[in-house]
Each structure stands twice: as C-alpha cells, then as structure tokens.
Amino acid sequence: MPKEHRKRGKKKKPEPEWQPPVQQSAPEPEPVPEKPEPSWIVPGSKDTEDEPNPEAPYGFVDADVKAYFRTVDIQIRDWQENAVEAAASDESDPNEERRMFFVAALTEMAGKEKQLATDPDCSLILERMSYSMDDFVRRVFVDSLIGSYDVLVKHRFASHVCQTLFAVAKQTVAREKRGNLPAIPESSDKGELRTLTELIQDVCEELFPVFASLVMDPFASHVIRALLLLLSPTSVLSDETAQNAMRSKKSAAWKSKQGPLKSLFKEGSNGGAQVIDAPPESFTRAARKFVEVMRSELDHNETRALAADKVASPTLQMLLAVEADQQMTEDPDSLMDRVLVGLITSSRDDPAGIHPMSDYLNTLLRDPTSSHLLETIVTRCPEPAFRILWTTYLKGNLPRIASHPVANFVLAKALERASVEQLAEACGELQNAWGKMIQASRTGVLRAAIDRAATLKACGAEITEAIFAAIQTKAVEDRDMLVPCLLRLQTCQVGLLLSQVATAKATEGAADNTESHKRQDTSANQPTVQGAVLLQSLLRLHDPHNQAVIASLNSMSIEEILPMAHHPVSSRVLDALLESGTVPAKVKRQFVLSFIGNYHLLVDDRIGSRVGDRCWAFSDTYLKEKIARSLISQEQFLAASYFGKFFARNLNLYLLQRRPDEWRTMQSARSRPEPDKASAANAQPVGPIPGKEQKKRKRDASGDEIDVLFSSAIGKKVKKAALVDATELDTKGSSSASKGAILNDLADVMGAIRAAPAEKRKGGRSS
Known part of the structure; x- marks a missing residue:
C-alpha cells in the first residue's frame, strides 16, 4: 500500500478524557416539624422474629409425632366403630390390649399437650382420647395446661379441646364428690397432684381477669358456656338446650361426621358414667363470681348490646340462668334488670305503678337472635316482673305476636307460666287468630295454651272452643273431622273436599294404580308433626274436655285407623290415647277391642307392630284371650309376616289351644308386677316360722340316675x-x-x- 501523505498545518492537541460534570449541592431544606401519631397506632416491635406464631403459640408439632398420632386415631376409631363385634367376641379381657396401646399414646403425649392441642389435626385426636381417659389421666392433662387457658380458649383448635375437657370432667367431679378417688403412684421428683375439682377452680381464677373479652370472642364463647354448664348444671332446662348451648348447628354437624366420640373401653372400666346431682360449693361460688365479674366489667349499654350479638347472646343467656339460680336477679343493678331496662327495680319499688314501654324490648321480641334471650328472661324472671311484661308488652297485641314468625316463640314460653286469668285473657284475645296459626303451621302458641290448661286444670272449655275455631267447624256434624283435619293442619272445608276427591278417585280409577297417583295422594294427606303434637296435648286434658278427640277417633272406620297406626307420626296419637292418665279406662278398652279381627293387619308393619304391642300391654287377661283367639285363624299369616312373627311370640297360640287354663295363669303371672328384690329379701324369713308346718325338702336331683x-x-x-x-x-x-x-x-x-x-x-x- 502507498504511504499515507501527511497533511500540513498546525498539530492538534489531544482531547482530554471525559469527566462527569460536577453537580452543585442544593441547599438543604428546612426541617418540617413531625405531627404526633394518633394514640390508637402502636409501633411494631423490632424483634418480630421472636414473637410467637398466633396459629401455633407453643410451637409446631414434629412431623413424626403427628404421623404417630394419626395412626393412634385410626386405631381408636376402628375399635369404636367395631365395638359391637368386640363385645360379642370370646376375648377374656378386651380392655387389656387397648389399655396398653392407650398408655403408650399417653406416654408420647407427655410434654407436648399444648402443641398437640393447637395443631389442626391432633386437636381432634386429643378430643377423642379425652373420652377414654381415666380420672388420674384427666387430672394430669388438665394440670399440664394450667397457666395457658387464657390463650388456649381463644385458639381456633385448642378451644374445642378445652370444651371437651370440661364436658367429660363432670364424670370425674361426680366421683370425687362421692369420695371415689383413684390411687396415685408416689414419686419424689413430682409434686402433689390436685383433684380435678381444685383444678377447675384454678382454671376459673385464671379466666376471671379476661372473662368480659372472652364472652365476645368467637372461639372462646362456647368454651365459657361449657364451663358454666359444668359449674351450674341446673342452669339449663333440658339436655337439648344444653347441646344447643355447647355448639352451633354448623359445629355439631361437623362433629357428627368425625365418627363416634365415646370411651374406648367397656362400660365399667372407668367407673361408669356419673352425673352431678348437686355441684360442689366451690363451683357455685365460682359461677357466682363470673356473674359479678360481668357486672363490674360492663355497663348497662354494653350489657344490652350483647343481646343482639350472635356470639355473646348465648353466653349471656346462661349467665342470666345462673343469676336466676343463685337468686341474684332482684339484686340492684343485676344483669337481668339491665336487659329489662330497670323493669325489676321498678316492679319492686312500685308494683302497682304504670311502667312505660321500651323500644329496646320490642326489638328483642322480634329479633331472631335476641328473642332466645327474651325466652330465657320470660321463663326465669320474678313473678312481679313477669306480670308487668305480660301487661305492658304482650296483652293487647297477642294476635300480632302469635302470627309473627319470631315473636310467637316468646309468647309460647310466656304461656307456659301464665296464670288462670292470663290464660283466659289469651284465649279470649286469640279467638279469631287460631285459624291463621293453623294455616301458617305456627302451632307453638296453641300447644303451649293446651299444655298450660292441662297443668292448671282450668280453661278446658275455652281450649276446646279454640280448637274447633282453628279448624273452622260450622256444624256439629263437622266436629268428627277433628282428628283428620288437625293431624294434617287443614280446615274442615279443605278436609271434606280432599276426602271427596279421594273417594271419587278411588271409585273412578280403581284399576289405575300408577306411582304418580300414589305420590299425589300421599303428599296431599301426609300427617304433620305439629298436628300430631297438638292431638297428644289434647288427649292429656282432663275429662270431659278430651272427649272431642276421643269422639273423632271413634267415628273413624278401621280402614282409616290402620293407615294412621302405620304412619310414624300419626301413630304417636294412638300411643298417647293408651298412655294418657286422663283418658278413661273404658275408652282405652273400647279402642283395643276395635282392632279385633284386624290385628294381623295392624302388626304386619314396622310401626303398627309397636301399636299392637302397646295394646297387648294394656289389656288384661280376659282381653288378651279375646285378641289371641281372634288370631288363631291367622296363625300362618303371622308366622309369614316379618314384623307379625314378633307379636305372635306374645300370643303363644299353641299353649292357648291345648291348655287354656295354663295359658291364663301364665298371662296373669306376666301382667303381675314383679316385687322388688331388696324388699323380697327383707320380707323372706331366715328361720322356720313358728306354728306353721314346714314343707319337706325336695330330694336332690342327682340322687337318682x-x-x-x-x-x-x-x-x-x-x-x-x-x-x-x-x-x-x-x-x-x-x-x-x-x-x-x-x-x-x-x-x-x-x-x-x-x-x-x-x-x-x-x-x-x-x-
């Protein structure tokens, strides 16, 4: 390549390397004064890593331990579901293997109770194991959780463990009250183990400072109700109320899907089920202190606000029941007086004065949540306060309250403790409203009025007229339709129309037996539970006020009685006829005789066989012989019937046909009540009776081969x-x-x- 020619001229200086421009520092702004933060803002802690996890406040369960307890749960459920087969087996001691397995699980549980209780999977396993623990193990388990109950009762899963512990503790407390204490192994490294009664007191002392906040906690409220039920078992009216107080419908449905929750061992291995007839004095004092803590922690408005709260209202109901049991309702500033807006105080100071109506109580009367609270108040408030409640809030508005979908339950509770004058006022005021109740299927007020009339033995005529007004009978002949119409909650006109339609269909299309026609007939004439309950209550009225139902039953044909006896709902009416103490014996005897010739059709059914057994149990020897002789020709039919063969065993037709005298003697001996074994042993003389010839001792059967x-x-x-x-x-x-x-x-x-x-x-x- 040719050499490059140089250009003439001045030499250019090398350009300097690029450097970033120097920025001039801007003047510092003037400091802005900081605004003070609101008082409700709490700065977060810097040591967030050291804070416990709210889901697992005592740490997580190791994976191997959790897997072990899953196998324990599977084995326990298998034993509980196959309890019948295990009981029928020939094992010498089926509890021995289970006890060894259970002891191994308890040994693995030691020291990990709090972690297992807060675990989502293991908490249910602890609940299942709580039913199988003996008294000593329960005391150890409750003692291991002492000091942590204020945290555990608010935990989503541990709260159910605490609730189950309080539910099963009543058996141990009952045995401790009777002095039945288990033997405790002596050890020098451990302290003295207190009784479960003392441990429950310590749990209450631990929960007293935070009790007001626990009432409104969604997880702790049901635990508090279980604890109050343990401290004061008489604060609930029935077992059904106790179950509703313990768990919600959703929680009870979920628990029912978890398999049987019961003791793993046979009955008697744990001392048997015990019931607290009367709680210990320490429990009564603890329940009283819970009420006092509630009074001191909340004011009047806060107490009244709990009535409409879905979480706190059931707990407030139990506190009001405890307050009534402790006779604290008439104290100044009581919880019930707060909810009633000072009604108890004013009734005590001025019983005859005029008391203004409160809008708050009118709201409670019609609210779906707080109406349950008002039912408790109506049931347990003092008598002067109840009279004011009746006069101010109920009297004059009974038709509207009885037809209200919520308030009618409160009125039914009020009628259960009404006096004769109040019951007469209610019957007169509701005279034109009974028919609307029947058509709306709201029969609670009518049933409560009938039961109260039977208890007071008064207002029977008014109740009878109310029943005929409810089915709207216009003529005397229509009164025979009382049982069919009231059983189906129909008016007399509707009942007559349906019976005519059914008769027309039977005559027209006797050959048409399709399933569609059968379904239409059964759906149109299906008995209702409300109607059956009303008829049972009417049969408990005193004579002659129950004769309306009896006359209606006597007017029915055997073709109408048999379907009624075969239905699981309407058959209860026939049972009440035979069991009621107010129905004359002559009427019962006539009812039993009405089935003569049709007993084989009556007992050829699952429900009808039970009605037949009740008829047989009521009959005397003469009536039994008539029934049995009417069934001799149907002996083969009874033997071939799946349900009738059980009824045929009581007849013993083979003996009746060949030795009737011996059959009568046998039936007389069976119908005679058996004497008490203890009284028979005391009445039997030990030595020979003087002045009476002694019978010779029978020869030993082994003497002659x-x-x-x-x-x-x-x-x-x-x-x-x-x-x-x-x-x-x-x-x-x-x-x-x-x-x-x-x-x-x-x-x-x-x-x-x-x-x-x-x-x-x-x-x-x-x-």
Whole structure:
C-alpha cells in the first residue's frame, strides 16, 4: 500500500478524557416539624422474629409425632366403630390390649399437650382420647395446661379441646364428690397432684381477669358456656338446650361426621358414667363470681348490646340462668334488670305503678337472635316482673305476636307460666287468630295454651272452643273431622273436599294404580308433626274436655285407623290415647277391642307392630284371650309376616289351644308386677316360722340316675316355652293343682319307671 501523505498545518492537541460534570449541592431544606401519631397506632416491635406464631403459640408439632398420632386415631376409631363385634367376641379381657396401646399414646403425649392441642389435626385426636381417659389421666392433662387457658380458649383448635375437657370432667367431679378417688403412684421428683375439682377452680381464677373479652370472642364463647354448664348444671332446662348451648348447628354437624366420640373401653372400666346431682360449693361460688365479674366489667349499654350479638347472646343467656339460680336477679343493678331496662327495680319499688314501654324490648321480641334471650328472661324472671311484661308488652297485641314468625316463640314460653286469668285473657284475645296459626303451621302458641290448661286444670272449655275455631267447624256434624283435619293442619272445608276427591278417585280409577297417583295422594294427606303434637296435648286434658278427640277417633272406620297406626307420626296419637292418665279406662278398652279381627293387619308393619304391642300391654287377661283367639285363624299369616312373627311370640297360640287354663295363669303371672328384690329379701324369713308346718325338702336331683337321664331326654322334645312357664310357676309357689298337665304327665311316667322290675331295666327291651 502507498504511504499515507501527511497533511500540513498546525498539530492538534489531544482531547482530554471525559469527566462527569460536577453537580452543585442544593441547599438543604428546612426541617418540617413531625405531627404526633394518633394514640390508637402502636409501633411494631423490632424483634418480630421472636414473637410467637398466633396459629401455633407453643410451637409446631414434629412431623413424626403427628404421623404417630394419626395412626393412634385410626386405631381408636376402628375399635369404636367395631365395638359391637368386640363385645360379642370370646376375648377374656378386651380392655387389656387397648389399655396398653392407650398408655403408650399417653406416654408420647407427655410434654407436648399444648402443641398437640393447637395443631389442626391432633386437636381432634386429643378430643377423642379425652373420652377414654381415666380420672388420674384427666387430672394430669388438665394440670399440664394450667397457666395457658387464657390463650388456649381463644385458639381456633385448642378451644374445642378445652370444651371437651370440661364436658367429660363432670364424670370425674361426680366421683370425687362421692369420695371415689383413684390411687396415685408416689414419686419424689413430682409434686402433689390436685383433684380435678381444685383444678377447675384454678382454671376459673385464671379466666376471671379476661372473662368480659372472652364472652365476645368467637372461639372462646362456647368454651365459657361449657364451663358454666359444668359449674351450674341446673342452669339449663333440658339436655337439648344444653347441646344447643355447647355448639352451633354448623359445629355439631361437623362433629357428627368425625365418627363416634365415646370411651374406648367397656362400660365399667372407668367407673361408669356419673352425673352431678348437686355441684360442689366451690363451683357455685365460682359461677357466682363470673356473674359479678360481668357486672363490674360492663355497663348497662354494653350489657344490652350483647343481646343482639350472635356470639355473646348465648353466653349471656346462661349467665342470666345462673343469676336466676343463685337468686341474684332482684339484686340492684343485676344483669337481668339491665336487659329489662330497670323493669325489676321498678316492679319492686312500685308494683302497682304504670311502667312505660321500651323500644329496646320490642326489638328483642322480634329479633331472631335476641328473642332466645327474651325466652330465657320470660321463663326465669320474678313473678312481679313477669306480670308487668305480660301487661305492658304482650296483652293487647297477642294476635300480632302469635302470627309473627319470631315473636310467637316468646309468647309460647310466656304461656307456659301464665296464670288462670292470663290464660283466659289469651284465649279470649286469640279467638279469631287460631285459624291463621293453623294455616301458617305456627302451632307453638296453641300447644303451649293446651299444655298450660292441662297443668292448671282450668280453661278446658275455652281450649276446646279454640280448637274447633282453628279448624273452622260450622256444624256439629263437622266436629268428627277433628282428628283428620288437625293431624294434617287443614280446615274442615279443605278436609271434606280432599276426602271427596279421594273417594271419587278411588271409585273412578280403581284399576289405575300408577306411582304418580300414589305420590299425589300421599303428599296431599301426609300427617304433620305439629298436628300430631297438638292431638297428644289434647288427649292429656282432663275429662270431659278430651272427649272431642276421643269422639273423632271413634267415628273413624278401621280402614282409616290402620293407615294412621302405620304412619310414624300419626301413630304417636294412638300411643298417647293408651298412655294418657286422663283418658278413661273404658275408652282405652273400647279402642283395643276395635282392632279385633284386624290385628294381623295392624302388626304386619314396622310401626303398627309397636301399636299392637302397646295394646297387648294394656289389656288384661280376659282381653288378651279375646285378641289371641281372634288370631288363631291367622296363625300362618303371622308366622309369614316379618314384623307379625314378633307379636305372635306374645300370643303363644299353641299353649292357648291345648291348655287354656295354663295359658291364663301364665298371662296373669306376666301382667303381675314383679316385687322388688331388696324388699323380697327383707320380707323372706331366715328361720322356720313358728306354728306353721314346714314343707319337706325336695330330694336332690342327682340322687337318682334314671331321673337325671329321663329329664335330660324329655327336655329336648317338650316345647320350651311351656316348660319354662310351668317351672316359673312352680318356683313362685303356686298351688299343686295349677302346675299344669306337663308336670303331671312327667310324674306319672317317672312313677311307672320306678315301679318296673329291676331285671327288666337291666335286660333291655322286653318282647
């Protein structure tokens, strides 16, 4: 390449390297004064890593430990579900293997109780194991959680463990009250183990400072209710109320899907189930202190605000019940007086004065949540306060309250404690509203009025007229339709129309037996539970006020009674007819005789066989013989019936046809009440009675070999029922003339054998 020619001129200086421009520093702004933060803002802690996890405040459970307890849960559920097969097995001690397995699980649980209680999977396993713990283990378990109950009762999963502990603790507390304490192994490294009664007191002392906040906590409120139920078992009216107070419907439905929660061991291995007849004095004082803490921590407005809260309202109901049991409702500034807006105080100071109506109580009356609270108040408030409640809030508005979908329950509770004057006022005021209640299927007020009339033995005529007004009978002949119409909650006109339609269909399309027609008929004439309950209450009224139901039943044909006896709802009415103490015996006897000739059709059903058993149990010997003789021709039908064969066992038709005298004696002996064993032992003399000839002692059966062989051979061929009944009659000391033909025949045969020559017995069969 040619050389590059240089250009002439001045040499250019090398350009300097690029450097970033120097920025001039801007003047510092003037400091702005900081505004003070609001008082409700709490700065977060810098040591957030050291704070416990709210889901696991005591740490997480190790994976291996959790896997072990899952196997424990599977094994326990398997044993509980197969409890019937295990009981029928031939094991000598089925509890021994389970006890060893359970002890191993308890050993693994030691020291990890709090972690397991807060774990989502293991908490349910602890609940299942709590039912199988004996008294000593329960005391150890409750003691291991002492000091942490204020945290555990607010935990989502541990709260259910605490609730189950308080539920099963009543058995241990009942045994401790009776002095039945388990033996405790002595050890020098551990302190003294307190009783469960003392431990429950410590739990209450731990919860007293935070009790007001626990009432409104969604997880702790049900634990508080379980604890109050343990401290004051008389604060609830029934077992159903106790179950509703313990768990919500959603929680109860979830728990029912977790398999059986019961003791793993057989009954009797843990001392048996015990019930606290009366709580200890320390429990009564603790329940009283809970009410006092509630009074001191909350003011009037806060207490009234709990009534409409879905979480706190059930707990407030139990506190009001405890307050009523402790006779604290009439104290100044009581919880019930706060909810009633000072009504108890004003009724005590001025009983005859005029009390203004409160809008707050009117709201409680119609609110779905707080109406339950008002039911408790109406049931347990003092009598002067109840009279003011009746006069101010109920009287004059009974038709509107009775037709309200929520307030009618409060009125029904009020009628359960109404006086004769108040019940008469209610019947007169609701005279034109009974029909609307029947059409709306709101029969709680009517049922409460009938039950109260039966209790007070008053206002029977008013109640009877109310029933006829409810079904709208216009003529006397229509009163025979009382049972069909009231059972289906229909008016008399609707009932007559449906019966005419059914009769027309039966006559027109007798051959048309399609399933669609059957479904329409059954759906249109289906008995209702409300109607059956009303008829049962009417049968408990005193004579002659219950004659309306009896006359309606007598007017029904056997073709109408049999479907009624076969239905699981309407059959309860027939049971009440036989069980009611106010129904005359003549009416019951006539009812039993009405089935003569149709008993085989009655008992050929699952429900009808139970009605037949009740008729048989009510009958005397003469009536039983009439029933049995009417079924002799249907013996084969009963033997082929799945349900009728059980009823046929009571008849013993074979013995009736061959030895009727012995059959009557046997039925008389069965219907006679059995004497008490303790009284019979005390009444039986120990020594010989002076002045009375003693019977000779029977010869020992083992003395004669021929008698033993003969009796063993004959016993396999003779009817078992007849032989057992005759033997029972002999042991009960009946006369020799009534021993029966079987024993007489046996005596004759055995006497002939003894009289035979000895050589014939040895030589075998004679020619």
